[in-house]
Amino acid sequence: SQKIEQNSEALNIQEGKTATLTCNYTNYSPAYLQWYRQDPGRGPVFLLLIRENEKEKRKERLKVTFDTTLKQSLFHITASQPADSATYLCALDHQAGTALIFGKGTTLSVSS
Amino acid sequence: EAQVTQNPRYLITVTGKKLTVTCSQNMNHEYMSWYRQDPGLGLRQIYYSMNVEVTDKGDVPEGYKVSRKEKRNFPLILESPSPNQTSLYFCASSTYSGAGQETQYFGPGTRLLVL
Numbered sequence: 373s374q375k376i377e378q379n380s381e382a383l384n385i386q387e388g389k390t391a392t393l394t395c396n397y398t399n400y401s402p403a404y405l406q407w408y409r410q411d412p413g414r415g416p417v418f419l420l421l422i423r424e425n426e427k428e429k430r431k432e433r434l435k436v437t438f439d440t441t442l443k444q445s446l447f448h449i450t451a452s453q454p455a456d457s458a459t460y461l462c463a464l465d466h467q468a469g470t471a472l473i474f475g476k477g478t479t480l481s482v483s484s
Numbered sequence: 485e486a487q488v489t490q491n492p493r494y495l496i497t498v499t500g501k502k503l504t505v506t507c508s509q510n511m512n513h514e515y516m517s518w519y520r521q522d523p524g525l526g527l528r529q530i531y532y533s534m535n536v537e538v539t540d541k542g543d544v545p546e547g548y549k550v551s552r553k554e555k556r557n558f559p560l561i562l563e564s565p566s567p568n569q570t571s572l573y574f575c576a577s578s579t580y581s582g583a584g585q586e587t588q589y590f591g592p593g594t595r596l597l598v599l
Contacts, residue, residue: 406587406588408588413593414592414593415488415574415576415590415591415592415593416527416574416588416590417590418587418588418589421586421587461526461527463527463588469580470532470534470540471517471529471532471542471543472517472529472588473529474519474526474527474528475526476524476525476526477526
């Protein structure tokens with residue numbers, strides 16, 4: 373069956389450390405994968421998109437990798453801050469991009 | 485300001501009473517979509533639309549209807565709501581090309597309670 377899984381429901385780290393979130397998928401062949409941030413009671417906000425032919429993408433303190441052999445994406449936040457505390461969702465394209473399939477999210481808590 | 489708006493933001497209704505949740509975007513996006521988000525189940529797609537008069541089912545379409553008569557609007561209709569449709573609903577829009585979707589912009593959400 374098709375699955376998209378984010379490694380853990382919750383991740384707690386200390387301020388200044390690097391947070392690493394994992395997204396694994398099975399029985400999909402996505403052309404791209406996206407990461408979103410969601411704060412409680414609010415809509416997801418787009419962060420980064422990485423295509424299947426890209427190994428790595430960066431934006432400020434964020435870095436995403438995409439390994440189509442392992443069927444895995446890693447999302448890193450370096451020098452994490454309490455303001456980074458939120459739920460992070462990965463999403464992959466399905467059916468030629470007509471749909472986005474979302475993981476259930478990882479809730480990151482950064483303590484000062 | 486580029487945005488997706490939804491109305492109402494909060495709604496309490498009773499079983500069987502028809503309701504419509506409106507969604508509008510001001511970015512001239514071709515693609516629009518409705519999701520529901522439930523604890524433990526994540527975001528699931530209800531319906532999507534590739535352009536005006538083109539709609540298709542997502543993963544959980546039962547009990548919902550949509551229409552796309554204008555590019556900017558994509559209302560979600562619950563003809564006969566039931567308690568299992570109590571959820572947080574999000575509308576989203578994006579551009580769509582041969583390379584698929586780009587950034588999805590989400591609305592603020594509509595929290596629906598069906599009694």
